[in-house]
Amino acid sequence: xxxxxxxxxxxxxxxxxxxxxxxxxxxxxxxxxxxxxxxxxxxxxxxxxxxxxxxxxxxxxxxxxxxxxxxxxxxxxxxxxxxxxxxxxxxxxxxxxxxxxxxxxxxxxxxxxxxxxxxxxxxxxxxxxxxxxxxxxxxxxxxxxxxxxxxxxxxxxxxxxxxxxxxxxxxxxxxxxxxxxxxxxxxxxxxxxxxxxxxxxxxxxxxxxxxxxxxxxxxxxxxxxxxxxxxxxxxxxxxxxxxxxxxxxxxxxxxxxxxxxxxxxxxxxxxxxxxxxxxxxxxxxxxxxxxxxxxxxxxxxxxxxxxxxxxxxxxxxxxxxxxxxxxxxxxxxxxxxxxxxxxxx
Amino acid sequence: xxxxxxxxxxxxxxxxxxxxxxxxxxxxxxxxxxxxxxxxxxxxxxxxxxxxxxxxxxxxxxxxxxxxxxxxxxxxxxxxxxxxxxxxxxxxxxxxxxxxxxxxxxxxxxxxxxxxxxxxxxxxxxxxxxxxxxxxxxxxxxxxxxxxxxxxxxxxxxxxxxxxxxxxxxxxxxxxxxxxxxxxxxxxxxxxxxxxxxxxxxxxxxxxxxxxxxxxxxxxxxxxxxxxxxxxxxxxxxxxxxxxxxxxxxxxxxxxxxxxxxxxxxxxxxxxxxxxxxxxxxxxxxxxxxxxxxxxxxxxxxxxxxxxxxxxxxxxxxxxxxxxxxxxxxxxxxxxxxxxxxxxx
Numbered sequence: 001x002x003x004x005x006x007x008x009x010x011x012x013x014x015x016x017x018x019x020x021x022x023x024x025x026x027x028x029x030x031x032x033x034x035x036x037x038x039x040x041x042x043x044x045x046x047x048x049x050x051x052x053x054x055x056x057x058x059x060x061x062x063x064x065x066x067x068x069x070x071x072x073x074x075x076x077x078x079x080x081x082x083x084x085x086x087x088x089x090x091x092x093x094x095x096x097x098x099x100x101x102x103x104x105x106x107x108x109x110x111x112x113x114x115x116x117x118x119x120x121x122x123x124x125x126x127x128x129x130x131x132x133x134x135x136x137x138x139x140x141x142x143x144x145x146x147x148x149x150x151x152x153x154x155x156x157x158x159x160x161x162x163x164x165x166x167x168x169x170x171x172x173x174x175x176x177x178x179x180x181x182x183x184x185x186x187x188x189x190x191x192x193x194x195x196x197x198x199x200x201x202x203x204x205x206x207x208x209x210x211x212x213x214x215x216x217x218x219x220x221x222x223x224x225x226x227x228x229x230x231x232x233x234x235x236x237x238x239x240x241x242x243x244x245x246x247x248x249x250x251x252x253x254x255x256x257x258x259x260x261x262x263x264x265x266x267x268x269x270x271x272x273x274x275x276x277x278x279x280x281x282x283x284x285x286x287x288x289x290x291x292x293x294x295x296x297x298x299x300x301x302x303x304x305x306x307x308x309x310x311x312x313x314x315x316x317x318x319x320x321x322x323x324x325x326x327x328x329x330x331x332x333x334x335x336x337x338x339x340x341x342x343x344x345x
Numbered sequence: 346x347x348x349x350x351x352x353x354x355x356x357x358x359x360x361x362x363x364x365x366x367x368x369x370x371x372x373x374x375x376x377x378x379x380x381x382x383x384x385x386x387x388x389x390x391x392x393x394x395x396x397x398x399x400x401x402x403x404x405x406x407x408x409x410x411x412x413x414x415x416x417x418x419x420x421x422x423x424x425x426x427x428x429x430x431x432x433x434x435x436x437x438x439x440x441x442x443x444x445x446x447x448x449x450x451x452x453x454x455x456x457x458x459x460x461x462x463x464x465x466x467x468x469x470x471x472x473x474x475x476x477x478x479x480x481x482x483x484x485x486x487x488x489x490x491x492x493x494x495x496x497x498x499x500x501x502x503x504x505x506x507x508x509x510x511x512x513x514x515x516x517x518x519x520x521x522x523x524x525x526x527x528x529x530x531x532x533x534x535x536x537x538x539x540x541x542x543x544x545x546x547x548x549x550x551x552x553x554x555x556x557x558x559x560x561x562x563x564x565x566x567x568x569x570x571x572x573x574x575x576x577x578x579x580x581x582x583x584x585x586x587x588x589x590x591x592x593x594x595x596x597x598x599x600x601x602x603x604x605x606x607x608x609x610x611x612x613x614x615x616x617x618x619x620x621x622x623x624x625x626x627x628x629x630x631x632x633x634x635x636x637x638x639x640x641x642x643x644x645x646x647x648x649x650x651x652x653x654x655x656x657x658x659x660x661x662x663x664x665x666x667x668x669x670x671x672x673x674x675x676x677x678x679x680x681x682x683x684x685x686x687x688x689x690x
Contacts, residue, residue: 074534109534146530150536153365173458184493184580189419189454192496192577216584220592229581231536235529236578237585239561244586247565248593 003035004315004321007090007099010040010308011068012106014304015042020105021048023310028056032134034318037099039063040086065089069110071303078110079117079251087111091118094296099315101297103288105305112291122330124337128293129161130231130300131168132183132238138222143169143177147289148235155197158228160337162198164292166208167332171254171325176209180224182233182335183213207336288316290325297326348380349666351659352435352444355385356413357451359649361592362386365450366393368655373401379663382407382444385431407528410434414455416648423455424462432456436463439641444644446662448633450650456643457494463552464641467675469682473638474506475576475645476513477583483567488514488522489572493580500542503573505682507543509637510571511553512677516670521554525569529576539575552681633661635670642671 016090017040024036038045042064050056067088069078078085087106093099095118104111112128121128131145145165150157162179169177181199185192188199190213202210214223217239229237287309291298297320301313320326357363362385369381383390387409395401410431414423423430432451438444440463449456457473466473476490490510495502499564507524514522528536531543535558547555559568561582574582632654636643642665646658665671 041563109530124673135592137592151529182581184455184577184584187417216581216586217588217591219585220588232529233578233581236527236561236574236582239529240564240582240586241561241589243565244561244589245593246562247480247482248590 003033004101004318005035005037005099006127006321007037007039007063007102008314008315009086009090009102009104009106010038010045011065011086012104012303013301013310014071014105015078015306017048019305019307020310021045023307024060025050025056026307027251027314028059028313031318035059035061036314037061037063037090037093039065039090039093041065041068043299057217063089063093063222064330069107069114069268073107073110075113078107079113079196084120085114087236088114088118091115091296091298095119100321101299102170102217103301103313103317105301105303105310105313108148108300108303111300114196115291115294115296115298119298121293122295122333124333125160125293126157128188128291129164130234130289131165131292132289134219134238134241136220136222140174140225142219142224143172143174143226144219144221144234144237145226145292146231146234147238148231149291150231152232153230155194155201157335158198158230159201159296160293160333161210162202162210162226163333163336165228166327167336168290168292168325169226171323172319174225177225177230178211178223179208179226180211180214180218182227182229182237183215186213186215207337213217214313288313290316290320292329295326295330297321348378349663350380350382350444351662352382352384352408352438352447353659354431354435354447354449354451356410356431357449357456357648358646358655359416360651361451362389363471364650365655366390368659369405370395370401371652372656372659376663377404380404380406381659382406382408382435382438384410384435384438386410386413391587396463405470408434408438413461414452416452418586420454420458423452423508423648424458426609428524429457429502433459433463436460436641436643438466438645445666446644448644448646448658448662450646450648450655450658453493453645453648456645460636460639460641460648464639464643466638467640467676467678468636470505470509471502472505473636474509475634476510476581476637477634479564479583479586481565481567484518485567485570487564487567487569488517488571489564489579489582490571490637491576491579492583493576495576496637497577498575500539500546503539503543503575504546505638505678505690506573506677507546507547507553507555507571508678509674510573512541512674512681513635513637513670514571516668516673517664519570522570523568524553524571524573525559527574527582528560528562531558531560543573550681576646590605633658635661635665637674640671640675642666 010017042062067085069085091098094102098255109154129146130149134140136142145161166177166179219227223240287302287305289300299313299317355362412427412430414430414432435447439447472495474491475494478486481487490506499641511522511524632647632650634645644658644662
């Protein structure tokens with residue numbers, strides 16, 4: 001196998017190169033059979049690199065990008081006014097076969113739009129979806145998609161997401177993944193039109209292990225391996241879950257601070273335990289949403305990812321490249337879509 | 346003031362009369378200036394009551410209902426095939442002025458449909474919404490609506506929900522409540538068409554303290570006092586939050602059981618703390634969703650509510666009656682809707 005190459009938009013995210021460049025160096029040190037292309041303003045990147053004699057230099061390349069997509073740039077600006085952005089050049093490296101994957105912590109909407117424009121979708125897929133893996137009580141992950149790339153979804157799109165999620169989960173190690181649609185009840189009468197029609201489409205095929213509807217709590221119970229919803233709902237689910245955890249942490253914090261006994265309990269007993277728990281949920285462990293359905297691997301890191309979390313995103317990309325996710329997705333999606341006679345536009 | 350009367354559908358919920366009747370008795374014992382009408386199968390209810398000499402008997406009345414709406418009955422069955430259901434008769438008591446409020450732990454969809462049919466909506470309101478109060482980091486509640494009564498909502502309906510939520514929060518003690526729309530970003534370009542149009546409607550008025558968009562985590566941070574979304578999104582937010590908390594509890598449990606030191610830590614140190622925390626989140630404290638926008642007070646208890654939680658739902662009803670929420674809502678809604686020249690159909 002040739003050396004996998006990942007193009008990294010080092011300018012993205014809340015902390016920019018000061019976070020992403022050291023993360024890249026750490027990750028390279030642990031993975032000597034990998035190459036990274038750091039895409040961004042070389043004047044900013046170079047001072048962050050070790051002396052040129054250092055071992056990792058052979059695994060590194062810099063591609064100079066004069067422009068940066070800001071976190072609040074409208075999609076149109078990213079698409080039309082910044083032809084030399086680090087984000088766009090990273091994606092073009094994938095398109096041109098110079099990199100096997102792209103990782104960015106930048107503006108999600110811009111990344112999705114540029115990725116669609118640059119890489120195009122897999123035939124049969126109308127729109128790409130964002131997928132991440134959530135922890136569950138069943139001690140296995142639950143892959144959730146879409147996380148916000150598509151605010152409104154037709155039944156056909158939800159069906160396509162189910163296909164993509166199932167294939168991706170299988171490639172990532174889940175045997176016969178149980179696929180479900182997120183709904184506000186498990187009975188057939190529940191939900192909006194899109195969900196009701198999507199369940200009919202999914203019931204009419206026999207290639208996916210479709211188990212029906214799950215509710216919000218079913219996601220974390222581990223009722224399914226893949227849960228499908230539109231991007232508005234998925235985004236709210238993800239962010240409100242983060243919100244609940246943060247609320248819980250702040251309540252605990254207040255309790256610890258309430259008196260000396262609380263502080264003592266916190267220091268001796270509780271903090272080590274909480275640290276373990278937070279790790280289960282944290283972006284450090286789960287960071288890195290896959291953009292599924294593109295002709296290329298694209299991983300979105302959380303904007304607020306620290307160095308460890310950004311390395312997790314890099315690892316996601318590496319894993320998807322190693323597993324040849326993209327080619328297997330394309331192949332299996334075309335088979336599945338043919339099978340159910342869904343002719344996408 | 347005349348004695349407030351609450352009609353209770355005692356047949357609803359996962360546990361039925363064996364839970365709801367004792368809850369009613371406990372609540373009456375604490376609130377001697379209240380009357381409850383227990384609506385249900387009197388043959389089931391009577392054995393659960395104390396001897397007729399007991400003090401609470403003067404505060405009690407039983408209305409016999411021969412039919413019960415099952416938790417999985419389709420709306421049509423509840424509406425058309427069960428004219429003598431405990432749920433329907435409870436609502437009719439409100440309609441006929443014999444009770445000031447109705448509480449039920451039964452089938453949500455059926456309750457909403459029967460409530461609309463029996464009580465009708467307030468003029469200017471197309472559809473009622475379900476609202477509950479969530480805990481926040483800001484140590485004040487956040488009122489969230491809709492929780493699942495309306496899966497698809499137009500911009501006008503979201504606007505009406507904002508009006509109802511704001512008025513309700515104010516009546517329930519929040520001065521100039523900050524009202525927000527739930528979205529997947531806080532920038533104006535984010536969201537679906539309904540949300541984008543609703544924000545324009547809300548920005549065009551000056552009676553509500555509208556602060557713009559909040560994201561899922563903003564709900565629990567306490568960024569707003571009232572957060573408005575469609576029922577699909579609200580339901581997913583609520584249930585996935587419950588799911589995260591349950592996952593966390595199970596992880597803690599596993600950690601405690603891992604070894605003797607863990608068990609010891611759990612017993613001595615952690616369990617009392619966790620008990621306190623759970624109380625902050627639990628239905629025992631927050632149980633009871635208000636159906637807003639009807640010509641009458643209707644409170645939906647969680648189906649799985651235990652006796653304490655069901656009493657919280659009763660208390661919600663009592664509070665809304667005492668505050669004359671329904672009349673104040675009607676009055677202020679008509680003023681506000683006139684103000685923005687929204688002519689609802």
